[in-house]
Amino acid sequence: MGTKTPFRYTLDHDGRRLEVEFSSAGLASTARLLVAGEQVAEQTTRGDSATLRAEGIKVEVRWGWLGQVTRCELRSSGIAFDPPPGSRAARLLELAEARPTLYASRHVVLAVGRIVLPLLGLGVLFRFVAPALPLPSIPVPEVDLPSIPWPDLDLPSIPWPGWVRAIIESSKYWGPVLFGLLIAADEVRKRRRKAAARAGSASSDAGDNTTSTTNSTTNSNSGNSADNER
Structure with missing residues (x-):
């Protein structure tokens, strides 16, 4: 792996601009x-993970096995x-926010794929490939094993x-699909909860900026009134 151009993830939180810059060199x-x-x-x-701490801020970071950022x-x-x-990552985030249920359904698709693809692969193998293979005949010796008197x-x-x-008996088929559904439902709940927290943080920052602007305007008007009285 070579050196990648640094890139940044950003967040406006509590009236401050937070950024996490990522870079890599080799492994x-x-x-x-x-x-x-x-x-x-x-x-x-x-x-595959790191935690950045400073000024009362704690940021959790995770990388995927290809080096891509999976959490920040x-x-x-x-x-x-x-x-x-x-x-x-930005395009995937837009899809996740616009259609959270569709985005989370990938877990179900992967679960179905794990079931269907092996079945299709084995079917093709036994139908077309296996009959054409010249398998050798291996003589297996006959072993006279002792009889063990197991209790009845x-x-x-x-x-x-x-x-x-x-x-x-069919749980090996529907079990992974059910597990995928549970993961998808949990992801949708988490995304909605994080979106609500993010919206609350943004509105709080907007309120602080409005208050600051209002206070500055009030102080300016008070100063002008005082000058006029003089």
Whole structure:
């Protein structure tokens, strides 16, 4: 792996501009935390995660196995940073925010794929490939194993209804799909909760800016009135 051009994730929080700059060289990945343009923390790792701490801020960062950023968020509130505009991560974020259910359904699609693709692959293998392979005949020796007198236990049999047995026997097919549905539903809830927290943070910052502007205007008007009285 070579050196990648640095890029930044950004977040406006509590009246401050927070940025996390990412870069990599070889197998090492580096994350730097900047507050109002000033670097306050840095961590370089060969692993898949890092935590940046400074000025009461704690940012959790994770990388995927290809080196892409998979998480960049405040540890306290779970509010995610915005990826660079125009990047693949930004496009995925737009899809996740516009259609959270559709975006989360990828877990179900992957679960179905894990079931269907192996079945199709084995079907093609046994139908077309296996008959054409000249498999050798291997002589297997006959071994006369001793007979072990296992105790004859009379275990009670549970008269399960037929539909229960059918559900249990088919669980290897519907189990992964159900698990994918649960993961998708949980992701939708988390995204909606984070979106609400992010909206609350943005409105708080807007309110602080409005209050500051109002106070500045009031102070300016008071000063002008005092000058006029003189």
